[in-house]
Amino acid sequence: MIDTAGPKAPATTGLLQRPDRRTLVRATVITVLLLLALFALPPLMTGYYVDTMTQVAIYSIVTLGLGLLVGRVGLYSLGQLAVLVIGAWVGARLLFGTGQPYILVLIEAGLVTMIIGSLITLPALRLRGLYLALITLMLAGAVTVVLATLNFPNGGSGFSGYNGSFLHIPQIRRPSFAGTDPAYYRFSVVVAIVMFLLVFVHLRARPGRVWATIRQSEPAALAAGINTTVYKLWAMALASFVTGVAGALLAGADRELFSIDFPIQNSIELLAVVLMGGAFALSGAVVAAFLLAFLPALLYQLWSVPNDWLIILFGVGVMQVLATAPGGIADQFPKDMKRLYRYLRGRLRGPAPGAPGAHAAQAKEGETA
Amino acid sequence: MIEVTDLTVRYGGVTSLDGMSVTFEAGTCGLIGPNGAGKTTFFNVLSGFVRPASGSVRAFGDDLLRMAHYRRARWGVRRTFQTEQAIEGLTVYDNVAMVHSALRGTARRADVFAAIEFVGGGLTPDARVGSLGAGQRRLVEVARALTGKPRLILLDEPAAGLPDEETAHLTSVIKSIPAQTGALVILVDHDMSLVSAVCETTAVLDFGKLIASGPTAAVLRDENVMRAYLGTAEVAL
Numbered sequence: 001m002i003d004t005a006g007p008k009a010p011a012t013t014g015l016l017q018r019p020d021r022r023t024l025v026r027a028t029v030i031t032v033l034l035l036l037a038l039f040a041l042p043p044l045m046t047g048y049y050v051d052t053m054t055q056v057a058i059y060s061i062v063t064l065g066l067g068l069l070v071g072r073v074g075l076y077s078l079g080q081l082a083v084l085v086i087g088a089w090v091g092a093r094l095l096f097g098t099g100q101p102y103i104l105v106l107i108e109a110g111l112v113t114m115i116i117g118s119l120i121t122l123p124a125l126r127l128r129g130l131y132l133a134l135i136t137l138m139l140a141g142a143v144t145v146v147l148a149t150l151n152f153p154n155g156g157s158g159f160s161g162y163n164g165s166f167l168h169i170p171q172i173r174r175p176s177f178a179g180t181d182p183a184y185y186r187f188s189v190v191v192a193i194v195m196f197l198l199v200f201v202h203l204r205a206r207p208g209r210v211w212a213t214i215r216q217s218e219p220a221a222l223a224a225g226i227n228t229t230v231y232k233l234w235a236m237a238l239a240s241f242v243t244g245v246a247g248a249l250l251a252g253a254d255r256e257l258f259s260i261d262f263p264i265q266n267s268i269e270l271l272a273v274v275l276m277g278g279a280f281a282l283s284g285a286v287v288a289a290f291l292l293a294f295l296p297a298l299l300y301q302l303w304s305v306p307n308d309w310l311i312i313l314f315g316v317g318v319m320q321v322l323a324t325a326p327g328g329i330a331d332q333f334p335k336d337m338k339r340l341y342r343y344l345r346g347r348l349r350g351p352a353p354g355a356p357g358a359h360a361a362q363a364k365e366g367e368t369a
Numbered sequence: 370m371i372e373v374t375d376l377t378v379r380y381g382g383v384t385s386l387d388g389m390s391v392t393f394e395a396g397t398c399g400l401i402g403p404n405g406a407g408k409t410t411f412f413n414v415l416s417g418f419v420r421p422a423s424g425s426v427r428a429f430g431d432d433l434l435r436m437a438h439y440r441r442a443r444w445g446v447r448r449t450f451q452t453e454q455a456i457e458g459l460t461v462y463d464n465v466a467m468v469h470s471a472l473r474g475t476a477r478r479a480d481v482f483a484a485i486e487f488v489g490g491g492l493t494p495d496a497r498v499g500s501l502g503a504g505q506r507r508l509v510e511v512a513r514a515l516t517g518k519p520r521l522i523l524l525d526e527p528a529a530g531l532p533d534e535e536t537a538h539l540t541s542v543i544k545s546i547p548a549q550t551g552a553l554v555i556l557v558d559h560d561m562s563l564v565s566a567v568c569e570t571t572a573v574l575d576f577g578k579l580i581a582s583g584p585t586a587a588v589l590r591d592e593n594v595m596r597a598y599l600g601t602a603e604v605a606l
Contacts, residue, residue: 212458213467220454223416224513225442225469 038189042182050181052297054253057188060289061195061246063274064282065239068199070271071279072208073235074215076129079121079136081267082143083240087113087247088257093153093161095173095251102175106191106248113244118237125232133271140267144259152257171255178252188249195242196282202238203282211235265311272314276321278328287329291317370394371415371521371553376424378410378577385410386421387577396547397554399568399585401561403597406574408557409451412523416448417441428521443469445520445552449510449527455498461485462494464509470517477517484512487549488542490535504535511542519552528560536563543567565589573597 042050062084069075091109094100100108124135153161155170163169178187202208210231213221221228251257273291278284291314299305325332371393378386386407400408413419415426417438426433428446436444447468456464466481485492488508492501498509507527514522524543528536544567546554558564564571565585572582575597581588588594 209456209459209463209467213456216456216458217450217454219418219450220456221467222418222438223442223446223448223450223454224467225439225517226467227439 050185054185054188055293056289057192058246058249059293060286061192061242063288064285065243066274067279067285069239072211076133077136078133078267079139080243082140083113083117083243084247085262087244088251091248091251092172096153096155096161106245109248110241110245114237114241117240121236141264144264147259172251174252272318276317278330281330284328284330372427374425377422379422389579391572391579396569397567399564399571400557402574407577447514447519448523451525453506455506455509457499461492461496465512465516468513468516484515488512504531522552522554524556526558528563540566
């Protein structure tokens with residue numbers, strides 16, 4: 001097809017796209033919110049909420065990874081919690097066993113989970129939907145079983161690094177610049193931002209477009225010469241990497257890790273909040289993290305609602321999403337707000353354009369024009 | 370030239386292609402037959418979605434069946450689908466640029482733009498495919514098939530469900546594909562006026578077997594074809 005190709009304007013796609021007004025407004029809003037989260041929020045929060053928000057930042061990376069798989073590629077994985085656990089384990093082991101800089105440990109934990117996550121899911125990549133979900137849930141189960149025997153490292157010696165004596169148990173170290181809780185919260189937010197940017201860059205480049213193609217039509221992707229297995233594995237590797245980083249981050253946040261804190265049903269809860277938050281938008285990952293980590297903490301503090309009850313709420317939430325808002329809260333909330341704004345404006349100023357009853361007025365205007 | 374020898378495809382107990390042997394020489398070739406005759410199965414074999422029980426396909430001297438499915442597109446096989454598969458969330462440009470191409474950078478972009486311009490129909494590279502009508506989506510698929518030096522283009526009922534004026538536009542586009550790209554085009558369609566307007570030669574499948582092939586006009590007047598496919602001895606073109 002290059003016969004007719006004359007000199008043409010360069011394609012306005014991908015990262016080189018000149019931002020339009022909407023993108024600029026969105027970028028500004030996100031920057032302001034992040035600055036608030038980084039600098040304004042910590043002094044205003046009690047220790048309880050600093051811890052909670054740290055968990056939100058960390059789990060937003062986990063929901064980011066799962067949202068990537070579910071929303072962008074159409075891979076329903078229930079094994080991401082296992083990946084998080086592996087990341088936390090590797091992170092804790094390296095932090096106890098070596099004196100490496102914290103950032104390096106984060107990356108190493110991410111790389112280890114990337115390799116393990118990709119290798120384990122490689123045979124499962126031919127499966128989709130329910131079958132992939134089942135296989136990955138079994139993986140999560142297997143990791144839980146191994147973890148129950150191995151335990152999280154707590155300063156002991158040997159491969160497992162587990163000290164079973166319950167005496168002289170040191171805490172997992174934190175980076176020197178983020179020793180206090182508010183500082184570690186800020187550190188977690190910054191790491192989360194970096195992970196979001198990493199995924200964002202992928203989504204805006206060829207992998208993102210290929211994933212969109214695979215999600216809608218795998219035959220179309222194959223017919224276009226795309227090696228779909230490689231791209232699915234790529235998505236799995238990226239999701240596993242960010243989740244592994246989140247795991248290592250969690251090790252430093254909790255300072256003591258217990259296998260009992262990662263029951264297998266959390267895998268299902270994770271998928272539920274990702275669907276509720278919105279798997280098709282990056283902001284959905286943040287909403288999902290708030291549902292997963294902030295909501296239980298808030299309800300517990302306000303009315304002592306046990307965490308286990310949340311699963312009922314999430315069940316209702318997922319039903320609601322599947323029935324009326326497939327894009328999740330991240331997609332539905334702005335739409336509802338727009339509707340509310342239109343309604344209120346209509347109430348205050350008479351019928352708005354596009355609202356019922358406005359057509360006649362518009363038609364009249366058209367005639368006079 | 371595509372040489373198909375003794376191609377057999379079975380789905381469980383159903384034989385979809387039954388020892389099909391046919392040669393597609395050059396230009397635009399038609400492939401017609403009643404529903405269930407095995408036309409789409411044949412396309413699926415060529416694009417690697419279905420593995421045949423036996424037989425061989427040689428495309429310009431290369432053994433097509435030995436290539437992995439995604440490699441066939443890299444070799445130069447392109448196809449459109451019976452139910453159009455333009456990707457909604459992407460722009461027209463991104464849909465077309467999706468195809469594997471040996472070209473890089475400016476040459477590749479120019480190739481994509483040229484394909485979009487060639488299919489016409491008011492397509493703009495920046496438009497979201499989700500906002501396009503059925504006819505334009507079909508054109509996006511056709512543009513995708515023209516990108517990155519295609520050698521064999523398989524069009525699976527491209528005119529299905531299109532209004533007359535869009536079919537007319539599509540007809541003129543399909544007609545000029547071989548001259549534009551140098552590729553061999555195989556067209557499956559039920560629209561006989563499209564097939565006779567576009568295809569120099571036509572092959573006819575019935576129950577997985579080839580029952581006729583040759584110059585389109587002659588094939589469409591073949592008594593066996595009329596009986597098997599059209600159910601009547603009279604064809605109104």
